[in-house]
Amino acid sequence: MASMERTPGDSSENVVLVTVWIGRGSHEGRDNEMAQLVRTAGGTVADFIHQNLAKPDAGSFVGSGKAAEIAERAKAQGVSTVVFDHNLTPGQVARLERITECKVVDRTELILAIFAQNARTVQSRLQIELAQLKYTLPRLSGMWHHFSRLGAGIGTRGPGETQLEVDRRRARTRIAVLEARLAALETGSKLRRAARSGMFKVSLVGYxxxxxxxxxxxxxNSSALVEDKLFATLDTTSRRLVLPGSGTVLLSDTVGFIERLPETLVASFRSTLDAVREADLLLLVADGNCPDRDEKLSIVTKTLERIGAGDTPRILVWNKSDLGGLPPSRGISVSALTGDGLNDLLDAVTIFWKNTLAWYxxxxxxxxxxLENWIRRNCLVESSVRTDSGGSVFHCAPVRGAGELAARVKAASGRLLLMEADS
Ligand SMILES: Nc1nc2c(ncn2[C@@H]2O[C@H](COP(=O)(O)OP(=O)(O)OP(=O)(O)O)[C@@H](O)[C@H]2O)c(=O)[nH]1
Ligand SMILES: [Mg+2]
Structure with a gap:
């Protein structure tokens, strides 16, 4: 597929980066993030080009004057790739490539290239291939358009157009195969098991x-991949988290968010994002030391709404407290690196969890x-008191619902055995 070859991730290459503000705005934050994306994809930004536009030009996005300037600066830097911090139509890409004589990569293609490069499991590889194909399919016509003029005679099909039909058909067939394989893969099996067992599910989400x-x-105490790279994690990892003195919940880590997360990725990574949608509690992790931490937080909040997790309860966690940064006015400050604040975080999760349970x-x-052993194994026990007759009184909450406890109490009929719900 043409668009897959047009990624900068395959080799280290210098690029010219174009960021455009529609309306007013500052380029700085976006430049930094785009430079980081380019770096993660294996490239280096040799030159930054900025533009403020009232509205994009339909033909070349930036207008022909600016396109000529991009061409000049690319030539001066000796680079042959131009990356846009925007999504471009196939027509705009074709026109810009003609004017600049460079390969033109748009924002979605860049992010897709990084995902493709970082995908390690069968599931994430299939998901990213699906996302790339779905992004490419409607653009195939633009890519082949110039060939179709080679066709001769009324009613005959040009070789380009025939090729286009073949490519489209192949792409559609492959999409169907990928979708079927993804559906067949036992995705999120651990999560589903947890859902069946009634385990409380906590999910780490964030930029x-x-x-x-x-x-x-x-x-x-696990060993998930950690890297100073964007989108290091593309799969969902779930681990048992022991809350000291309380019990065990399931903690999941998954793919991170970014501003304007491409729709094709959200759709293809649907099952990976189930960990977020199915969570009982979200730990909204933010880098407290990042200068635009509030903007990033609001992007994460909006992305959560977009993927259908807008109403899930959440605890705000400011990470990297060891690096300083302004003290936040709300949320919990922690450092994954030094362990600072982690006990406060565990306490907050425990309190939230306990409040969701029904107490008896x-x-x-x-x-x-x-029965006493069963209660200790299957309930959070806040207190247990031995009675004069050798019996006991438990204040407890069944972690997987009250059904089995009620059944056991009923089965023990004939003896004085009471189960009273807290009012
Ligand atoms: N100083 C400091 N660095 C940290 C801390 N937590 C994480 N990092 C660093 O931040 C970078 C990103 O960490 P990850 O844990 O991979 O971040 P992530 O949110 O999982 O990132 P993605 O999976 O790419 O979305 C790594 O270089 C970490 O070493 C912290 O508390 N303090
Ligand atoms: Mg990660």
Whole structure:
């Protein structure tokens, strides 16, 4: 596929970066992020070109004067790739490539290239291939358009057009195969098992590079991949998180967000993002030391709405407290690196979890080792008191719902055994 060859991820290459503000705005934050994206894709920004536009030019996005300037500066830098911090139509790409005599890569293609480069599991490889194909398919016509003029005679098909039909058909067939394989893959099986077992599900979410995987590792003593790279994580990893003195919940780490996360990725990574949608609680992880941390937080909040997790309860976690940064007015400050604040975070999760459970007072009039052990294994026990008759009184909350506890109480009928819900 033409667009897959037009990625800068394959080799280290110098690029010219074009950022355009529609209306007013500052280029600085976007330049930094785009430079980081280019670097992650294996390139280096040799020159930054800025433009403020009232509205994009339909033909070449930047207008022909600016396109000529891009061509000049690319030539002066000796580079042959121009990256745009925008999505371009196939027609705009074709025109810009003609004027600049460079390969033109748009924002979505750049992000897709990074995902393709970082995909390590079968599932994420299939997901990224699907996302790339879906992005490419409607653009194939633009890519082949100039060949179709080679056709001769009324009603005959030019070789380019025939090729276009073949490519489209191949792309559609491959999309169907990928979708079927993805559906067949047992995605999120651990999550589903957790859902069946009624485990409380906590998900780490946030902007890419905020330190989500580092937090998973620090909290669960695990070894998820951590890198100073954008989109290091493309799969969902779930681990058991032991809340001291309370019980165990499931903690999941997944793909990070970015401003204008391409729609094709959101659609293809649907099952990976299930970890976020199905969570009972989100730990919204933000880099507290980042100058535009508030903007990034609002992008994450909007992305959560976009993927259908806008209403899930959340705890705001400012990570990288060891690096300083302004003290936040709300949320919990932690450092995955030094462990600072992690106990406060665990306490906050525990309090939230306990508040979601239904609490009961269970009274046993005589000793019943079996039932007592069952309660200790399957309930959060806030207190247990031995009675004069050798029985006991538990204040407890069944972690997987009250059904089984109620059944056990009922089965023990004939003895004084009470189960009273907290009012
Ligand atoms: N100083 C400092 N660096 C941290 C901390 N937590 C994470 N980092 C660094 O931040 C970078 C990104 O960390 P990750 O845990 O990979 O971030 P992520 O949110 O999982 O990123 P993606 O998976 O790419 O979305 C790495 O270089 C980490 O070493 C922290 O508390 N302090
Ligand atoms: Mg990660």
């Amino acid at each position: 890419t590079n905020a330190g989500k995987s580092s937090l998973l590792n620090a909290l669960c 007072t269970v009274t046993l009039d005589i000793p019943d080792g079996g």
